Amino acid sequence: MTGPSTRPAPGHPPTAEHARLAADRAGTEPWTEWGPYVSGRQWGTVREDYSADGDAWSSFPFDHAHARAYRWGEDGLAGLCDRYGFLNLALALWNGNDDRLKERYFGLTNGEGNHGEDVKEYWWHLDATPTHSYAQWLYRYPQARFPYAELRRESSHRTRDQPEYELSDTGVLDEDRFFDIRVTHAKADPRAILVEISATNHGPDPAPLHLLPQLWFRNTWSWGRDDRTPRIGTGTRGTGDGRVALAAEHGFLGRWWLLADGAPRILFCDNETDVDFCFGTSTGEPAHPKNAVDRAVVHGDESRLAADGGTKAALWWSWKAVAPGATVTVRLVLVADAALATLGADPFAGFDATVTTRRSEADAFYDAVIPGAVDDVDRHTARRAFAGLLWGRQLYRYDVEQWLEGDPAGPEPPAGRWYGRNSSWRHVSLADVVSMPDEWEYPWFASWDLAFHCVALAHVDPGLAKDQLVLMCREWAMHPDGQLPAYEWDFGDVNPPVHAWAAWQVYLLDGGHDRDFLVRIMTKLLFNVGWWVNRKDADGSNLYEGGFLGMDNIGPFDRSRPLPDGQRLEQSDATSWMAFFLLSMLRIALELSRTDSAWDDTATKFLEHFLAIADAMERFGSGQVRLWNDADGFFYDVVVGTDGSTQPVRVRSLVGLLPLLAIQVQPSWVADAVPDFAARLAWLRERHPERVGAVLMTHEADADVVALSLVPPDRIRILLRHMLSGDEFLSPHGVRSLSAAYRGGYSVPIDGAELPIAYTPGESDSGLFGGNSNWRGPVWFPLNVLLADAMRTYAEALGPSFTVELPTGSGRLVGLAGVADDIDDRLIALFRPGADGRRPGDPVHVGQGPLWSEHPTFSEYFHGDTGAGLGASHQTGWTALVAHLVCLRGRQLP
Structure with missing residues (x-):
């Protein structure tokens, strides 16, 4: 981990939540050991795809999710788990009409949606603190039968020119005929989590409802790598008043209790695949499969339930009719055996007081994070944004080597897997809590998304932000050749190099003191600079070819595919991203040079790289065609033929505005603190003014303010006329x-x-990159x-x-x-x-x-x-x- 980094914003005293963060990072109190780390969607991911054709959506479809054990993770509604993902707690619902329990969000696969994958649910993250000491989540559950088939059918008839068919279009939410399901988490102790589930009927008529919190272990025993099986059974310790208690025994976690305030019915089964349901065969059929609870509640078939325990359990509350406007509530405590004593003789006696206290502490925390001058509307927006960001942390487990070779207890994967998706990333072995782009549509990290997440995260938990940036550079993530992993569907794709910029922003937001973090990130990103130089500058021209670079469909053709007849595309955005990357690295190197002169000539190296790019953008094509087009006043990609001929792709897009990003003001202390860099820049200004004249800016009123920029002032004016x-x-x-x-x-x-x-x-009318x-x-x-x-x-x-x-x-x-x-x-x-x-x-x-x-x-x-x-x-x-x-x-x- 990086330094402590738990201070509130300037002018605010530390809060209780800041103290929890400090204790967690010091290793004295594990406040972040448990959190909302259960994925919003595990089915349809590359990790769960063991097919020959790499069709992840079909390999593990939604209709298997309630009956088939996952290999690498879990999913659920308002889910909680430990940071290793062994024990999970999430909510299941039934309205008396659906054909299955509502255990996870529903959405369309890439091929089913007229604009690609598309979730068809309404839910919101209402609140969260970084330690998950307090959090709230809201889900809107229809009282009518959930229209799974209608959503699929109608979407399949729509073209890319039509809007998406949404849940609200089906009519099931008309007249407010839905329950609002609100889940509140509050930690009484790092290992004692209070859970309140309330459901409010907003419809005009009474409606039935079933609430089924479910506790289960991730299946680690069916794959032939570890045959130890945990167990969930009933217990009485810590209650003494007849309340229901589940005891979960695990070889690593020890004993955990799920205590219920009330007398729900207990249903047991195992987190194992219903082989007959999923694959039409009874071979290897478990006695009590994963969907036994669904069979019992929805279909009235209790034959597959286990009598006295298993690896999955549900607590079943039911109401035949919840009156209009009425709210029903259930309360739970998830607690480690060793933390039971902290709750007292009655684990629920202080429940409401603890929830109230944690809510008040969350308010105090955000008062310290969000400036007091911010009005209530923007404050509400910011707090909700932070809540979603913090709920979006998910456990990400993926060992590519194991995934490629398959499991001893499973069928041997097709030989082609060793040459297919992610086969050159066999070193990747992740089991970390990672900030995800989206809980459902992108339940896997994307490295350039993550960099932006970290800038926002730095306001509430800069230590977490730094850890996330460093994680992408660790040896079990970063490729040995220096490339950062892009995203699960293709780790080898190319994302824009924004990591250094994000690291600098996080450093500043944290107070500008943690140089150890800068050293850690800098030394790893040096490898990434080398990868870009060696792999994305095909002919050593200092102009770069990055592919689509995260900006799907922005050009008139797919920039990720090779051009015909040996042509290549020199990209304005790829070249600009590289210049931006180098200036971000230069700024970090200058900062480190203030206290360690060994970084001085590293800064000089980045200066030379940047100048080479600036020079190439001007001299490209022997002066005949440059990335900058004088006639149009814009930067363009340029197609280069095998004979050296050049042709600009004259489309005004962000591709041509990105050169504006490459700007860096040199601190006033550089001349004294970084002598090698300062001397080299002075030498260049004297001996080679043609190299630096176009990229060096001097402030109108202060000659000590000097900046490097890829775009000179006259072109800035021209570009901004367009922008x-x-x-x-x-x-x-x-x-x-x-x-x-x-x-x-x-x-x-x-x-x-x-x-x-x-x-x-609006939405894409092209199928490139899935069309979503x-x-x-x-x-x-x-x-x-x-x-x-x-x-x-x-x-x-x-x-x-x-x-x-x-x-x-x-x-x-x-x-x-x-x-x-x-x-x-x-x-x-x-x-x-x-x-x-x-x-x-x-x-x-x-x-x-x-x-x-x-x-x-x-x-x-x-x-x-x-x-x-x-x-x-x-x-x-x-x-x-x-x-x-x-x-x-x-x-x-x-």
């Missing part, structure tokens, strides 16, 4: 990913062919945050007299700091209710009225014209950056 034009990039809700000038479509001439592209402000995301027009939070951050740096470098029109053509001149504030305001405003009470960023299918208006939704991206939320509906990964923007208001970083 700040409402007819092109500037929407009311942020900077679009593709110029709106292409509303009517546009044809790009490439190699004698005409390739079409059009501004598409779109960079041909919508607003994406992370790139907007980076652009605003760059504008502030330009303002620092150029001074207040450097002004531009905002918006273009308005005649209103503002400084670049004002441009940054304006972008931030547009992003934050997505979450501010309008006159009708609706937030611009709400997805169109989210309901209106008091039962909905309190709950902001954090979408993957936003409509380029209306701002409506699109894509993954719980992207409190990088969209949680809104909390970062809110918290930075009025806060001065070191």
